[in-house]
Amino acid sequence: MKADAGGRVLWVWLFPLTYVAHVAEEWWGGFPAWASRLFGARLTDGAFWSINGVGVLVFGVAAAVLTGGIAVGLLVLLGVFALASSGPR
Numbered sequence: 714m715k716a717d718a719g720g721r722v723l724w725v726w727l728f729p730l731t732y733v734a735h736v737a738e739e740w741w742g743g744f745p746a747w748a749s750r751l752f753g754a755r756l757t758d759g760a761f762w763s764i765n766g767v768g769v770l771v772f773g774v775a776a777a778v779l780t781g782g783i784a785v786g787l788l789v790l791l792g793v794f795a796l797a798s799s800g801p802r
Contacts, residue, residue, distance in 0.1 A: 722779075722780070723780060725775075725776045725779045725780055726776050726780070728772050728775075728776060729769060729772035729773045729775075729776050732768060732769060732772050733769060736765045736768070736769070739761075739765075740761070744756075744761070745757070745758060745760075745761045762797060763797065766793055766796065766797040769793050769796070770790065770793045773790065773792075773793060774790070
């Protein structure tokens with residue numbers, strides 16, 4: 714495990730990155746339509762992106778806090794808001 718000079722483990726940033734990859738796989742795999750059919754309630758594209766945007770936000774903030782990178786955490790927040798606002802409507 715690689716750590717920075719303060720001894721903080723940097724691999725923790727893989728968690729938000731893998732979650733983003735997971736969300737992309739769900740989107741391109743048609744998860745909102747599948748979930749709508751399975752549960753009988755429509756999962757709109759906006760709801761899908763909102764729910765997963767919160768997940769990315771939680772993972773990003775957790776990684777920033779764990780590694781002590783508050784400036785990076787703020788950058789992650791900015792990226793999440795940009796991603797959420799640019800998603801399909």
